[in-house]
Amino acid sequence: MDYTIVVIVIFIVALVAVGGALLVVPRRQVGPAEKKPEVGRPEGSSGEGATAVLEPEEAEGATAVAEPEAPVVEPVPPPAPPIEMPPPSAGRLVRLRARLAQSQNVFGRSLLSLLASDRLDEDTWEEIEEILITADVGVTSATQITEGLRTRVRVLGTRDADEVRKLLRSELLAHINPDLDRSVRTEPHGDRPAVVMVVGVNGVGKTTTAGKLARVIVGDGGSVVLGAADTFRAAAAEQLQTWGERVGASVVRKEEGADPASVAFDAVTRGIEEGAGTVIVDTAGRLHTKTGLMDELGKVKRVVEKKSQVDEVLLVLDATTGQNGLRQARVFAEVVNVTGIVLTKMDGTAKGGIIIQVQRELGVPVKLVGLGEGPDDLAPFDPEAFVDAILETP
């Protein structure tokens, strides 16, 4: 009897054990497979699509419970573009002389051919004056140059082509004034960088000039930080960033509409931290009101001066805009102490005489000229090379 009870108990226990095992094993196999699709699901995939794609994996997952998860592959950032080493600034105008001669030569040639004419009568002198005015020399300077030539031709008593060329050369040169200090002050003061503010109306080539100037300085062995204080147009900061990256210069920028003065301040701070020699600050040049412009540029200057000193305020002018450009230049000169002028797009106009007029009107030297859209088409202005290009015989 006892023996029978023991056998029955053993049988029941065995039955329960076999049944339990059959129920538990399939459940364990499903567990990890349920989790796996979660890891592998591509972000943003729709629920339906994901299920359809991942179903076969689920089945696979069920048999490969112990398989290690695939390692997460970090995206490899694209390699940084190589840093360029621009050519030094010395002799750039000579290198770009052909371009200058091409755009300005018409003006020089017309003057030379008139001066070589058989009869130098009143009409011829008037024509000479007209040509000078058309080349944007300005009425006062045009009259003075004509009178100067007239007197010297009379005194000399000859009109040999070479002599006449020399006379014209010295007359033009005297009006461009080769003795003006045209150096751009970019040397640091101890541990403080030099600060160059670039001002001017939008579209004249201001941002391009800031970028090209950074290349000039780097090409001459210096180091630069660029401040994108033209926060009015987001593309200007983008543009400056590209210029900076090409020569390995840091670019300080903020969101569109940010306070330009705070960008300038941060740029100078960065310049000090990095031990940079020069900080170039590109500013916005909206001319809606003179007071607005004065407030904005004045504030940028004041804020910069908390950290360092402003060494240059370069006014950028588009040489092709003639009298209109000159009017804008006067407004800038009234609101900020301009220390130098950059004439851009000299490759696109025969009116190179603007150099004489703008210097005369503003009493500030032209320090740099833009002669093309290429990155190294900005040159220190050299009066002699300029006049020689005008008078070059093709």
Ligand SMILES: Nc1nc2c(ncn2[C@@H]2O[C@H](COP(=O)(O)OP(=O)(O)OP(=O)(O)O)[C@@H](O)[C@H]2O)c(=O)[nH]1
């Ligand atoms: N041909 C020629 N084009 C130039 C020269 N300098 C600048 N440019 C072009 O002029 C255009 C305007 O230049 P930007 O530098 O964007 O002008 P900006 O004054 O900064 O204008 P904002 O960024 O709107 O303030 C660009 O297409 C430049 O490539 C130059 O010396 N010659």
